[in-house]
Ligand SMILES: Nc1ncnc2c1ncn2[C@@H]1O[C@H](COP(=O)(O)OP(=O)(O)OP(=O)(O)O)[C@@H](O)[C@H]1O
Ligand SMILES: C[C@@](O)(CCO)CC(=O)[O-]
């Protein structure tokens with residue numbers, strides 16, 4: 490089947506409450522942002538698979554024939570691709586010449602691309618020549634879900650090229666909509682992309698990037714929140730580099746080391762998310778100054794909790810102090826930061 494050119498985009502997100510706790514089955518509230526990642530996929534007749542990632546200065550190509558030899562022996566069940574193929578990842582690592590220790594931005598982006606590309610096309614046994622270019626308005630590694638938006642774009646475009654979902658826009662259409670089933674398929678494959686980049690993601694980031702809007706997420710269950718007030722959120726990027734993978738693993742270690750201390754903190758974060766959800770629902774009918782002060786207190790409480798679980802950073806402490814002096818209550822959003830490899834952005838109502 491000939492491959493069609495396609496252009497797709499997906500939004501980044503801000504987590505209002507529940508980051509990290511959501512990895513351990515607690516509630517998170519997430520909202521999509523007006524900052525997007527874009528992807529263009531075009532077929533080519535050069536016999537190469539090419540990836541252009543200008544944001545991270547990565548431009549690579551491989552012969553289709555050499556990639557073809559890496560195709561998994563068994564075809565992935567497109568609709569039930571829940572777990573990573575643990576044999577394919579090491580094969581890909583050795584193909585691109587990196588070890589398990591290489592977790593830099595470019596390596597992770599290339600691995601996610603090649604993994605999704607090969608797995609989606611396994612069943613056809615024939616990999617087409619194609620060029621994929623991805624560019625983004627989102628800062629990379631700043632807590633705004635750049636990895637999820639990247640994975641969602643890859644999943645949507647590759648599934649489309651494979652003919653597993655309908656093309657995003659017909660010739661005579663101005664707007665397009667994928668069916669619920671197609672959206673779920675995109676989300677399933679984006680989650681695998683996140684697993685490659687993150688290690689142990691909860692799935693909240695790819696869910697909000699796939700569906701947009703505001704949603705509550707708990708243990709894989711996505712509940713869109715339709716009645717929420719218009720919120721103005723100030724995002725600040727501290728520009729301190731860090732990796733979500735490293736931070737998520739650090740929290741897991743801390744819970745393992747101090748279960749009786751950390752589990753109640755996660756429970757409390759869960760309660761913060763639920764209280765925030767109730768407050769937002771009430772505000773949709775009528776907002777009062779008391780509602781805003783509850784939202785502010787919840788921000789402060791959660792920022793302290795995030796410090797306790799070890800994902801704070803001195804730059805965030807400074808930011809919270811500076812913004813509070815101007816009446817703004819801040820918390821980190823996304824993975825946070827600590828040690829040499831951190832970051833984040835701040836959110837405030
Ligand atoms: N525009 C992009 N081009 C290529 N790769 C990207 C792009 N944006 C993100 N990535 C990939 O995602 C990784 C960053 O993901 P990471 O989860 O660490 O941060 P984030 O998603 O921005 O923040 P958070 O997960 O806290 O919301 C990069 O290392 C890179 O592999
Ligand atoms: C830190 C985390 O909770 C949010 C990252 O945006 C990780 C995850 O949910 O996968």
Ligand SMILES: [Mg+2]
Pocket residue numbers: 634635636637687694733
């Ligand atoms: Mg991420």
